[in-house]
Amino acid sequence: MGGLIFGGFVSEQTVTNSGHAFDAAVALQPQADGRFSGHTSLAYANMVGPFGGITAAQALNAVLQHPQRLGEPVSLTVNFCAALADGPFTVKAHPARTNRSTQHWVIEVSQAEQVVLTATAFTALRRDTWSGPEHAMPVVPPPSNVEVPDGKARVEWVNRYEMRFVQGGFPIDWNGVDTGTSRSQVWVRDNPPRPLDFASLTALADIFFPRIWLRRPTLVPIGTVSMTVYFHTDGAQLAATGTGYLLGQAQAQNFRNGYFDQTAQMWNEAGHLLVTTHQVVYYKE
Amino acid sequence: MGGLIFGGFVSEQTVTNSGHAFDAAVALQPQADGRFSGHTSLAYANMVGPFGGITAAQALNAVLQHPQRLGEPVSLTVNFCAALADGPFTVKAHPARTNRSTQHWVIEVSQAEQVVLTATAFTALRRDTWSGPEHAMPVVPPPSNVEVPDGKARVEWVNRYEMRFVQGGFPIDWNGVDTGTSRSQVWVRDNPPRPLDFASLTALADIFFPRIWLRRPTLVPIGTVSMTVYFHTDGAQLAATGTGYLLGQAQAQNFRNGYFDQTAQMWNEAGHLLVTTHQVVYYKE
Numbered sequence: 001m002g003g004l005i006f007g008g009f010v011s012e013q014t015v016t017n018s019g020h021a022f023d024a025a026v027a028l029q030p031q032a033d034g035r036f037s038g039h040t041s042l043a044y045a046n047m048v049g050p051f052g053g054i055t056a057a058q059a060l061n062a063v064l065q066h067p068q069r070l071g072e073p074v075s076l077t078v079n080f081c082a083a084l085a086d087g088p089f090t091v092k093a094h095p096a097r098t099n100r101s102t103q104h105w106v107i108e109v110s111q112a113e114q115v116v117l118t119a120t121a122f123t124a125l126r127r128d129t130w131s132g133p134e135h136a137m138p139v140v141p142p143p144s145n146v147e148v149p150d151g152k153a154r155v156e157w158v159n160r161y162e163m164r165f166v167q168g169g170f171p172i173d174w175n176g177v178d179t180g181t182s183r184s185q186v187w188v189r190d191n192p193p194r195p196l197d198f199a200s201l202t203a204l205a206d207i208f209f210p211r212i213w214l215r216r217p218t219l220v221p222i223g224t225v226s227m228t229v230y231f232h233t234d235g236a237q238l239a240a241t242g243t244g245y246l247l248g249q250a251q252a253q254n255f256r257n258g259y260f261d262q263t264a265q266m267w268n269e270a271g272h273l274l275v276t277t278h279q280v281v282y283y284k285e
Numbered sequence: 286m287g288g289l290i291f292g293g294f295v296s297e298q299t300v301t302n303s304g305h306a307f308d309a310a311v312a313l314q315p316q317a318d319g320r321f322s323g324h325t326s327l328a329y330a331n332m333v334g335p336f337g338g339i340t341a342a343q344a345l346n347a348v349l350q351h352p353q354r355l356g357e358p359v360s361l362t363v364n365f366c367a368a369l370a371d372g373p374f375t376v377k378a379h380p381a382r383t384n385r386s387t388q389h390w391v392i393e394v395s396q397a398e399q400v401v402l403t404a405t406a407f408t409a410l411r412r413d414t415w416s417g418p419e420h421a422m423p424v425v426p427p428p429s430n431v432e433v434p435d436g437k438a439r440v441e442w443v444n445r446y447e448m449r450f451v452q453g454g455f456p457i458d459w460n461g462v463d464t465g466t467s468r469s470q471v472w473v474r475d476n477p478p479r480p481l482d483f484a485s486l487t488a489l490a491d492i493f494f495p496r497i498w499l500r501r502p503t504l505v506p507i508g509t510v511s512m513t514v515y516f517h518t519d520g521a522q523l524a525a526t527g528t529g530y531l532l533g534q535a536q537a538q539n540f541r542n543g544y545f546d547q548t549a550q551m552w553n554e555a556g557h558l559l560v561t562t563h564q565v566v567y568y569k570e
Contacts (some may be wrong), residue, residue, distance in 0.1 A: 074544050075511040075565045077362040079405050081382035081389045096393070096400045097366035102510070102567075104366045106391070106403055108381070115381045118391050120364050120403050122510050122565075126542040129570040132500065134467060135538035182419060215417065225387070225407050226360040228513045230546045230565045232539045253420035253550065254517045254558045257411040259359050261515045261561050263548065265538065273539045276546050278563050280360045280407075280515045282387075285414040 020194045021160060025054050026061045036062045036091045040084055044157040049083035051157035052224050053206030057199040059107050059119045062093035070103040071125040073198050077228040078119040085111055101125040126234060137267040140166045143187040143245045161207055162191040170209060171217040182211035183251040193243035204246060205229045205277040211252035211262045212283050220283050227279040241268040258282060305479045306445060310339050311346045321347045321376040325369055329442040334368035336442035337509050338491030342484040344392050344404045347378035355388040356410040358483050362513040363404040370396055386410040411519060422552040425451045428472040428530045446492055447476040455494060456502040467496035467537040478528035490514045490562040496537035496547045497568050505568050512564040526553040543567060
């Protein structure tokens with residue numbers, strides 16, 4: 001709505017005050033009935049419908065913007081019920097239970113009266129306690145020593161991220177041979193860089209391409225059905241991370257009869273584990 | 286309801302046709318409005334309220350028993366909003382979206398008109414496809430070579446499981462010293478043995494005591510706030526597993542400012558990975 005336009009025609013969808021495509025993509029308008037309305041973003045388009053990470057970020061954003069919210073996100077689970085159609089959607093976020101310092105949320109995204117996503121989230125006021133990391137950041141070269149792949153990605157959302165693969169990059173030879181491992185390590189940040197927040201961290205938690213393509217390079221159709229994100233961070237640490245890179249590591253644990261899981265961790269450059277995340281993915285053969 | 290009584294007074298709650306405490310605990314009665322009613326089980330009592338695993342199993346059972354259910358469980362996320370009071374509860378399970386071979390569920394457990402648990406689940410008709418395990422079962426001694434701890438547990442639900450710890454057993458010396466690791470490996474099954482099904486597997490996924498007690502042995506108050514279970518199995522494989530042991534492995538990834546996560550895997554004795562599971566847990570200091 002009235003964003004500045006530089007050098008010619010730019011659709012309103014990609015212009016906001018900050019000018020970053022991510023902000024435009026997750027923008028929600030409060031409705032009179034307490035729901036929020038949003039719009040899918042072509043900047044984050046996937047093969048069919050939008051990138052799941054951006055849809056998850058939109059769902060969380062309804063909680064982040066909700067007037068009754070207490071505290072910061074600790075966990076989020078999103079269930080992708082159907083591919084979103086390009087166009088508007090509605091998000092309903094409801095605090096199912098509010099305790100003294102914690103809150104449980106139930107979230108639903110719909111299009112044309114059909115549920116396309118269900119989700120739950122947990123927010124809390126956190127206090128300083130004894131803390132201890134256990135899954136240490138792998139020893140890898142710094143981002144500046146790892147190359148950025150050439151060329152433009154086949155799906156648009158991938159162009160919104162700068163990914164420097166340390167290992168387990170996108171397959172080149174789709175020979176279908178079982179590689180025995182599905183591990184990737186990748187330095188990643190928004191492209192162009194954007195200060196990290198809970199919404200963008202949620203989307204970043206979903207940047208790992210489906211592990212089955214790495215384990216057994218065949219371009220089978222896939223679709224995430226459920227994703228969970230645990231946030232081990234807070235606003236102050238996110239601000240300190242800023243536009244720095246995150247090191248992401250992802251690996252599957254099991255592929256069986258149409259579904260596999262993948263589990264991932266994301267550290268900032270200072271070595272703090274910001275997120276652990278898991279998803280279960282459909283695959284067709 | 287008319288269960289046989291052997292040798293004196295036995296509360297109705299612990300007697301069913303099968304006679305196993307688990308069946309009594311997860312039993313649900315359909316109500317006229319489509320909801321189910323259940324009752325907490327003293328046999329699965331925890332420090333405060335019931336064992337979270339049994340509550341998760343009760344929530345899933347409403348989906349398993351639902352007349353509209355399509356397929357078998359692939360994923361389940363439960364959010365514990367408040368400790369359940371001993372007594373009756375109501376479960377509402379609603380198919381938010383039904384596709385051709387998949388179904389997304391929204392579940393709510395309430396007591397006295399207050400939400401005590403929210404959950405989502407995904408069920409699917411699975412097909413045979415290329416399959417490949419990736420997280421292999423650790424090499425450990427067979428259950429018969431691993432001792433069962435002596436004595437009765439402090440909380441009742443622990444007595445419902447036979448746990449043979451290979452490593453990372455319940456701490457004995459609560460000295461508060463950071464051990465640097467929170468890994469447990471344990472052979473486990475229902476006590477007395479009971480043929481495995483989706484409901485009991487859900488409860489088994491929550492048998493790992495809080496990792497903070499192992500990482501830094503201090504008996505701080507804790508409470509799981511969200512747990513996700515991915516099922517890599519089906520009814521036929523569960524039947525083949527029967528009353529055999531499962532090898533469970535659990536470890537935390539990060540402890541920070543009041544919340545930590547723990548991630549776990551469970552294999553059957555044949556080495557098949559049946560479940561991967563994750564939870565985020567509150568701790569007080």
